[in-house]
Amino acid sequence: FLAGYGRCLVYRNAKVPLKRYSNQTQDIVQGPVVDAVTKEPLWRYKTLESDGITAVGSKVLSKQIMINRHVPLVIHQTLDGPAPVGHKESPLTYKSPLPSYVEKIMITSNTEESYLIKLLLRQTRRPELGDKFSSRHGQKGVTGLIVEQEDLPFNDQGICPDVVMNPHGFPSRMTVGKLIEILAGKAGIIEGKFHYGTAFGGSSVKDVGAELIKNNYNYQGKEPMTSGITGETMSAYIFFGPVYYQKLKHMVVDKMHARARGPRAVLTRQPTEGRSREGGLRLGEMERDCLIGYGASMLLVERLMLSSDVFSVEVCNGCGLLGYSHWCHFCQSSSKMSTIRIPYACKLLFQELQSMNITPKLKLHKYFD
Structure with a gap:
């Protein structure tokens, strides 16, 4: 690559809106947080200037803050009078594994006095495996x-x-x-x-x-x-x-993704999908078929339940319905309650079927053997 083959500049922009809310509060940008002893800015705030925005030409690394935005704790008008004035951090953080340089900064506003701060980031990339x-x-x-x-x-x-x-x-x-x-x-x-x-x-x-x-x-x-x-x-x-x-624009550094633990969807409690949302790696139907062919049953249990959405439920062995707190509301008894682990999506399916007047029942034949 001495001749510059495949060397390129990648430009990315990042933006942060500063909004004004109905209860007369607004987003603010604060200066960097400094160390109590040395009075030096902490590492995450190293690139920030005194106005809370990173300097033009500065080098930003992964997890460093580029704009130190704070948003109000309460943004709606309350009936109890004026809301308590307090802000929490909601900064713009740099996420790429490779460092970038800040090329330009633009601050603009509209007629409603809400501001927008835009940054243009620059990276020089050399070809690597997978480009x-x-x-x-x-x-x-x-x-x-x-x-x-x-x-x-x-x-x-x-x-x-x-x-x-x-x-x-x-x-x-x-x-x-x-x-x-x-x-x-x-x-x-x-x-x-x-x-x-x-x-x-x-x-x-x-x-x-x-x-x-x-x-x-x-x-x-x-x-x-x-x-x-x-x-x-x-x-x-x-x-x-x-x-x-x-x-071509498809470079391996933009597609690199791995996950151990991370966010989950609220409805199903299963890992989110996609690189941008720190999602999990899907084990689909065809992968499942291969594992069934190998007879790797414990691996299937681990991938499809334990590493995904395992959930403990209590089942009444008398009526077959789900109970709560060691108590069956249908039988009005706690004598035949058993605790099992099933996927949360399975429990959700049972509840959605019940909402349509279809009652699935669980019979645990081997639980008491």
Whole structure:
């Protein structure tokens, strides 16, 4: 990457509204919190200036605060008179694993005197494993390996390739235009002229091949290459030439996601969905089928219940309905109550069926054995 291949700038914006509420309170921005002894700002507040907004040009790291916003504790008018004036922290925090630099800050307001603070953040990124690239022929793919230049193969002029593409991407996709682009581009560089490099007309492959032969190159665009690792000449000729490549916006650092514990949905008590909401990784129906095929029953219990929405319920063995606090409201007795663990979604289904006048009953045959 010494030549800057695939290097790019990524710009992101972040914004924070400062609202005014009906009970005459409003959001405020406060300065950084300082250490009681050293009087230095705490690490999370390190980038903030005295006005509570990060400085232009400053470097922000993950979990650092960029705008130290505070919102009122009470935002609605109360009947008891004026609300107690108090604020709680609701800051704008930087979340990416890589650091960014603050490029611009804009503060604006509307007619209702509510303010908006916008930040433009900049990152310089170099290609890494998992970043996506594409030529102009729909031949997209992700970087699978990055090697040092001395390990790359080289031709008799000492030229190393920037990208090595797997030839299995050609037969089924039939992107002939890319082959012609490489061949015509190679001839064009040697002759110092442009070629029409698509499969629909322009320079014919035969004419381009003739130009390559005239300049002492193989007419198919292939060259003998030497392995950079062993130093031996490779047994096959390598199709080698210039091609236009572009970096796509799908970068692995933006898709990286993992979770141990985190937020849950209120209704089902199951983990939330999606990277933006710190969601869990779904074990779907097809994955379940594989585990059933293996007979891994305890793994199924762990994934589908214990790690998801396990819930303890009390069941009456007399009537089969759910009870509460060791008491069955239907039988008016606590003599036959049992405690079992089921998914919370299962308990929710039972309650929703009961609301439609369908009564599911649980019979625990083996509980008292």
